Amino acid sequence: MTEQLSEDSADLHTGRKTSISRDDLLAAALRLIGPHRSVSSLSLREVAREAGIAPNSFYRQFRDMDELAVALIDLAGRSLRKIVGAARHRAETQRGIVRGSVETFMQQVRADDKLLHVLLREGTVGSDAFKQAVDRELTFFEDELRTDLVRLAAAEGAVMHEPALVSKAITRLVFAMGAMAMDLPPERDRELIDQLSTMVTMIISGARVMALKSPAGLSPKSNAAAEN
Numbered sequence: 257m258t259e260q261l262s263e264d265s266a267d268l269h270t271g272r273k274t275s276i277s278r279d280d281l282l283a284a285a286l287r288l289i290g291p292h293r294s295v296s297s298l299s300l301r302e303v304a305r306e307a308g309i310a311p312n313s314f315y316r317q318f319r320d321m322d323e324l325a326v327a328l329i330d331l332a333g334r335s336l337r338k339i340v341g342a343a344r345h346r347a348e349t350q351r352g353i354v355r356g357s358v359e360t361f362m363q364q365v366r367a368d369d370k371l372l373h374v375l376l377r378e379g380t381v382g383s384d385a386f387k388q389a390v391d392r393e394l395t396f397f398e399d400e401l402r403t404d405l406v407r408l409a410a411a412e413g414a415v416m417h418e419p420a421l422v423s424k425a426i427t428r429l430v431f432a433m434g435a436m437a438m439d440l441p442p443e444r445d446r447e448l449i450d451q452l453s454t455m456v457t458m459i460i461s462g463a464r465v466m467a468l469k470s471p472a473g474l475s476p477k478s479n480a481a482a483e484n
Contacts, residue, residue, distance in 0.1 A: 276309050278317045282328055283307075286370050294377040295325040296386060326389045329378055332371040333393030336364060337400060344404050353408065354460070358453045361430060362445050365437050376435040394431065398423045409464065417466035426456050 284307035288298055300321050304311045318324045343360035344353050364372040375393060378386040402423035409416045416422060433452050437445065 276307055276313060276317065278327065281307050281314065281317055281324060282331060285324060285328055286374075289370055289373060289377075295321075295328055295374060296378060296383060322383060322385050325378065325383075325386050328374050329386065329389040329393060332374040333396060335369075335371050336361075336375065337393075337396060339364060340397075341400060344401075353404070354456050355449075355453050358430070358449050358456065361434060362437065362449055362452075365434050366442055366445070372434065373438065376431060376438060394427055398427045401427060405460070414464050415467040416460070417463045417470055419463070422459060422463045425459055429455060429459070 281303060285295060285298060285303050288302060288306055289295055298321065300314055301311050303321070303324070304314050307314075318327070340357055340360050343356045346356060361372075365376075375390055378390050398420070402419050405416060405423055406419050409419075430452065433448060437448050440448070
């Protein structure tokens with residue numbers, strides 16, 4: 257208790273905040289990262305300084321930087337799924353869904369909040385815990401995309417070969433292209449959107465053709481079974 261009072265007193269004299277939330281620390285970490293700076297490269301002291309607190313105050317909200325990074329990855333995943341999911345549901349055709357989703361994704365690559373940068377960087381340069389957290393978020397994307405692909409195919413009286421594998425191929429492709437886009441100037445975005453939209457459409461079209469050639473793909477019931 258004496259130690260805590262001493263620390264709070266020191267905070268008052270140095271102008272540091274005497275209380276802070278998890279969201280404040282996550283926001284401080286986001287301000288420090290960028291296209292060439294990942295969460296895994298940040299130190300606890302850097303984040304504490306950016307948040308305006310003493311380093312020891314960090315531990316009131318997180319055990320260590322690993323826990324903060326995983327929380328940031330979870331936040332990024334939830335935010336991006338909500339944004340891209342809304343874009344998919346606004347479109348009514350395959351072309352509209354693909355183009356709209358890709359454009360929304362690329363907009364998030366350039367967004368000021370840098371949340372997408374967390375997912376794009378930590379999956380390749382972070383610790384095993386970070387990579388597992390990113391992979392978990394990608395799996396959530398794949399599950400939601402699979403549901404939409406099956407729904408769209410059924411609405412058009414079509415079937416799709418291995419919808420779970422299709423959604424995984426699309427998700428991994430989009431994130432790989434997004435990581436590449438971070439290192440390119442924004443002027444290249446339109447070109448990348450065109451290329452990525454075409455690639456995704458080719459994957460979907462190919463899966464539908466394969467379904468017609470497969471014994472399991474003779475009717476939309478096969479997709480319903482995959483969905484269940």
